[in-house]
Amino acid sequence: MRLFKDKESKKRLERWFGRQWVNLIMLATRFLTVERARAFGRIMGNLGFYLIPRHRRQAIRNVNLIYGKEKSKKERREMIRRTFIHASCFGWETIYLYTHNITDGKVKGLVREVKGLEHLEKAMARGRGVIGLGAHLGNFPLLARRLDTLGFPSTSIMRQMRDEKLETIFTIMRERFRQRSIPKLPVSRAIKESIAWLRQGNLLMIYVDQRSGRGVKVDFMGVSTPTPTGAAVFALKTGAAVLPIVNVQDGDGFYNLLIGEELPVVKTGDQKKDIFLNTARFNKAIEKYIRLYPDQWFWFHNRWKGVKLNEN
Numbered sequence: 001m002r003l004f005k006d007k008e009s010k011k012r013l014e015r016w017f018g019r020q021w022v023n024l025i026m027l028a029t030r031f032l033t034v035e036r037a038r039a040f041g042r043i044m045g046n047l048g049f050y051l052i053p054r055h056r057r058q059a060i061r062n063v064n065l066i067y068g069k070e071k072s073k074k075e076r077r078e079m080i081r082r083t084f085i086h087a088s089c090f091g092w093e094t095i096y097l098y099t100h101n102i103t104d105g106k107v108k109g110l111v112r113e114v115k116g117l118e119h120l121e122k123a124m125a126r127g128r129g130v131i132g133l134g135a136h137l138g139n140f141p142l143l144a145r146r147l148d149t150l151g152f153p154s155t156s157i158m159r160q161m162r163d164e165k166l167e168t169i170f171t172i173m174r175e176r177f178r179q180r181s182i183p184k185l186p187v188s189r190a191i192k193e194s195i196a197w198l199r200q201g202n203l204l205m206i207y208v209d210q211r212s213g214r215g216v217k218v219d220f221m222g223v224s225t226p227t228p229t230g231a232a233v234f235a236l237k238t239g240a241a242v243l244p245i246v247n248v249q250d251g252d253g254f255y256n257l258l259i260g261e262e263l264p265v266v267k268t269g270d271q272k273k274d275i276f277l278n279t280a281r282f283n284k285a286i287e288k289y290i291r292l293y294p295d296q297w298f299w300f301h302n303r304w305k306g307v308k309l310n311e312n
Contacts, residue, residue: 045088
């Protein structure tokens with residue numbers, strides 16, 4: 001007997017449960033310290049590894065595809081378990097900061113080290129805007145707030161959630177993190193607003209690590225896969241500088257904001273070729289950080305959709 005009449009009914013129920021879970025964490029974190037919130041996150045992450053088979057299967061597939069020849073089955077399984085724990089801790093920690101009215105002091109206390117700030121300062125000084133290459137790695141909402149405390153407000157392009165009530169919650173949350181955003185849809189308006197933001201000499205964060213059906217196929221983690229081209233298109237269009245920016249956790253539970261050196265933008269005069277070459281280069285730059293901190297990346301996303309294991 002089928003539990004759901006159609007896929008949409010199942011998705012509606014999943015969204016409802018997701019909303020209730022967020023509301024529950026919001027209520028719980030009001031009475032917790034950040035250390036206790038992280039502790040609950042670790043417990044829930046361990047449970048999630050066993051109780052959320054859909055995400056576990058996707059993570060297993062992705063990790064097997066990328067690390068199948070490098071790591072043993074035991075090592076891959078442990079890596080996935082740590083990924084669940086990190087994702088859960090990240091969620092609890094982020095909601096804790098939201099419910100406790102995050103301050104600049106708290107942000108600086110959590111993100112203790114900023115490495116490579118001189119690269120961003122040099123690029124911003126040109127006045128042509130900067131494209132920050134980001135990834136769903138570490139604590140990326142906290143990245144925007146830490147940049148803001150350094151005097152570099154940023155914005156990013158975001159797709160709105162289908163659950164309007166949950167989108168409202170996350171919109172308020174992003175505002176408290178000073179995580180400004182440009183709606184991804186309609187695309188034409190998103191492009192126009194992004195270019196205008198860069199031409200004003202501002203910082204635009206673009207998260208290049210997720211799949212894009214409209215993108216170009218380039219190598220990512222050793223596998224050719226469709227990749228978003230926005231960063232390359234905007235860099236070629238505006239002359240903005242491009243450099244990777246990530247916020248990753250160290251062994252003590254605090255974060256390091258890592259700003260890489262500026263990446264040269266290839267300009268051959270062939271637009272199609274330039275978009276391909278720059279997209280590939282930008283992908284490689286962000287891949288380096290994911291490989292350094294694999295437990296902190298979002299392996300649950302279907303990044304290599306349609307790729308078979310024997311194609312690696």
